[in-house]
Amino acid sequence: MAALNENDLRDVLLVRAFEEASGDGELLAEREGEVATREARASLGASGSEVQSDALLVERARLLRVRIDRSYPSAARVREASAHIGVPLWLVFLLSLLFGLAVDRLGASGSINLLSFPILGLLAWNLGVYVVTFVSDLVARPGASAGEGEASRRTAGGFVARGVLWAAAPQRFWRGGHARGGDGGAVGVALQRYARDWFRIAAPLFVARGRTWLHVGAIGVVLGAIGGLYLRGLVLHYDASWESTFLTADAVHGLLEFLFSPAAALLGQPVPTVEAIAAMRAPAEGGDAALWIHYYAVTAALFVVLPRGLMALFASVRSRRLSRALPFDLEGDAYFLKLLSVDRGGDQVAVVQAYSYRPSPRSAEGLTTLLLDVLGGRTRIERLEPSEYGDAPAQVAATRGEEAVCRVVLFTIAQSPEHEVHGDYLRALRAAQSEGGGRRSLLVVLDRGPLLERLPRDEEGATRLAERERAWQRVLDDAGLQAVACTLDGEVDATAIERAREGLLAVSGGAA
Numbered sequence: 001m002a003a004l005n006e007n008d009l010r011d012v013l014l015v016r017a018f019e020e021a022s023g024d025g026e027l028l029a030e031r032e033g034e035v036a037t038r039e040a041r042a043s044l045g046a047s048g049s050e051v052q053s054d055a056l057l058v059e060r061a062r063l064l065r066v067r068i069d070r071s072y073p074s075a076a077r078v079r080e081a082s083a084h085i086g087v088p089l090w091l092v093f094l095l096s097l098l099f100g101l102a103v104d105r106l107g108a109s110g111s112i113n114l115l116s117f118p119i120l121g122l123l124a125w126n127l128g129v130y131v132v133t134f135v136s137d138l139v140a141r142p143g144a145s146a147g148e149g150e151a152s153r154r155t156a157g158g159f160v161a162r163g164v165l166w167a168a169a170p171q172r173f174w175r176g177g178h179a180r181g182g183d184g185g186a187v188g189v190a191l192q193r194y195a196r197d198w199f200r201i202a203a204p205l206f207v208a209r210g211r212t213w214l215h216v217g218a219i220g221v222v223l224g225a226i227g228g229l230y231l232r233g234l235v236l237h238y239d240a241s242w243e244s245t246f247l248t249a250d251a252v253h254g255l256l257e258f259l260f261s262p263a264a265a266l267l268g269q270p271v272p273t274v275e276a277i278a279a280m281r282a283p284a285e286g287g288d289a290a291l292w293i294h295y296y297a298v299t300a301a302l303f304v305v306l307p308r309g310l311m312a313l314f315a316s317v318r319s320r321r322l323s324r325a326l327p328f329d330l331e332g333d334a335y336f337l338k339l340l341s342v343d344r345g346g347d348q349v350a351v352v353q354a355y356s357y358r359p360s361p362r363s364a365e366g367l368t369t370l371l372l373d374v375l376g377g378r379t380r381i382e383r384l385e386p387s388e389y390g391d392a393p394a395q396v397a398a399t400r401g402e403e404a405v406c407r408v409v410l411f412t413i414a415q416s417p418e419h420e421v422h423g424d425y426l427r428a429l430r431a432a433q434s435e436g437g438g439r440r441s442l443l444v445v446l447d448r449g450p451l452l453e454r455l456p457r458d459e460e461g462a463t464r465l466a467e468r469e470r471a472w473q474r475v476l477d478d479a480g481l482q483a484v485a486c487t488l489d490g491e492v493d494a495t496a497i498e499r500a501r502e503g504l505l506a507v508s509g510g511a512a
Contacts, residue, residue: 002054002330006205006323007083011061013197014079016335018068021190027072028064029504036063037339053330053340056500060339078191082198089216096217100224101231112289113125114242114256114280119225119296123259126218126304201328208319215312222304226297232295241286242277249278263298271295332501334494338373345376349403353384353394354410355425363447366488367410370445373492374500375406390421393429404439406504412469413485417475426479430505442505444483446472452487481505 004012022028023055040059060179069076103118114120199206232238242252253274264271272280280286330336350371359367364383372379380403385395393409410427411422433440451468456463468486476483482503486496 001327002326003325004054004058006202006326008058008061009201009326009328010079010083010198011065014068014075014194014203015061015064017194017197018064018072018075019189020335021186021193023186026186027190028067032067033060033064036060039063052406053336053343056340056343072187074187075191075194082195087213089212092213092216093220096220097135097224097227100221101225101228103221103225103228110242111187111282111286112238112292113282114240114292115244115247115252119222119229119300121485122222122225123300123303126222126308130307131217189365202326204323205319205326205439208315208322210313211315212319215308215315218308219305219312222300226291226300227286229293230299233290238289238293239286240289240292241280241282241284243282249274249281253277260295260299262302263295266298266302267294269294334373334497337497337501340371341377343376345372345379347403348375348379348406350360350375350379350381350406350408351384352381352384352408352410354412355391355422356387356389356415357410357412357447357450358386359410359412359447360449363449363488366486366490366492367408367445367447370410370486370488370492370496370500371443373497374443391425393425393432395432404441405433406441406443407433408443408445411446411472411483412450413446413448413465413472414454416468417472419475419478423475423478426476426481430479430481439506442481443500443503444476444481445488445500446483446485447483449489450486462495 013259018027019033022030037056037060040056040063043059044055120448244252247255253271256277257271260271272287276287329338352367352371368381370383387394393407407429409426411417415422417423430442433442446469448465451465452461455464472483472485482499482505484496484500484503486492
């Protein structure tokens with residue numbers, strides 16, 4: 001995982017969307033990307049040498065975004081729209097404060113019902129929010145390893161992200177800028193891709209910001225309600241009473257004592273006795289409401305303003321941290337792997353051997369391209385003679401100094417896999433690789449090309465190919481391995497690169 005600040009990441013994602021939607025260079029010519037890469041390296045003072053990947057991405061994106069903004073004005077509008085989502089905290093607080101003032105209605109009768117008071121409902125609501133948030137976060141915690149963005153959507157705050165995404169409406173940003181710009185075709189595809197990628201990656205940031213808004217809003221509502229109590233109490237006189245069909249004076253006293261004990265301790269004013277509570281039962285005139293207003297105000301401060309303030313602070317700190325360093329997948333994305341391949345693999349060697357199969361020159365070239373994209377353009381590739389059917393894995397040097405050794409075994413999917421032959425070979429190869437010194441990894445590649453040449457180009461052919469792939473997968477599962485199945489004698493696509501990265505198994509010395 002890598003991390004960039006949100007502005008730089010938007011630039012990187014916008015450029016990526018345009019490059020991947022360009023096709024044959026309709027939007028950005030391949031040469032423009034190559035020139036931008038060279039200029040970015042030169043500006044970083046590292047031309048021809050290894051540079052920090054995130055710095056190169058940011059500088060390269062900055063150069064290409066100038067070209068995109070100049071040629072496609074709608075792209076700049078969409079990017080700016082996606083950068084200004086939400087409302088300022090002061091406005092959230094002001095609106096919620098006014099709402100709290102409007103909610104608090106002591107009533108024309110001049111009496112406060114202690115059991116149906118608006119602030120009592122606000123207290124109950126906030127306590128419910130705390131319980132739901134705690135429980136849902138606790139339940140989601142074991143799944144945090146699945147990714148911060150995914151885990152955040154499983155918490156109580158996840159609905160905040162969905163709400164913000166709905167309000168932000170990625171397609172609305174795209175349609176607005178796209179329609180006004182008059183661009184079509186590949187530009188529309190690029191802008192839609194940018195919107196999807198940005199709102200997906202930035203989901204944790206939206207959750208943090210949304211939680212901050214909600215906490216600040218809750219504080220504003222309660223402060224508005226409390227302020228309304230005191231403002232009205234300055235010019236009006238209110239009595240406090242209660243009424244209930246089922247509760248007795250003892251039950252009401254117990255409830256109020258439980259609710260207001262902390263406030264009573266801080267104020268130094270004990271909760272009235274059962275007799276006093278009984279005397280306040282409607283239709284009696286009740287007692288003076290001032291003490292009860294103080295109770296509610298202190299209780300709201302203790303159980304709403306203080307905890308919500310801390311929660312707002314934590315959410316704000318988290319959103320600021322994410323804004324400065326928003327994580328995204330750099331190692332598992334084919335676009336970034338290919339773009340940064342030239343700077344990777346300096347300490348890597350790939351030892352390639354085909355099993356009972358001699359690949360064509362085009363397939364061998366395709367495999368080289370795949371390995372350089374996955375492992376890095378500076379990877380040294382060594383090829384062993386293809387093994388014969390039933391042979392044991394070839395031995396390689398136990399150590400290569402500081403180099404990481406990746407064993408690559410190439411099968412043709414045209415062969416029917418056998419647990420006793422191919423499965424035993426894979427298990428032996430994994431064991432041999434695990435016993436070697438240094439950093440070692442293993443990659444299994446299935447070449448579809450030879451089988452596709454023999455299959456009809458119809459539904460029957462697709463069915464037979466799928467059945468053969470499932471048969472190979474069963475053998476691989478028994479050996480505890482994954483494989484990348486692709487057509488090596490054609491262009492290696494992004495999906496193959498990403499699957500190869502996922503299937504790269506570190507068998508010794510840490511991650512691959």
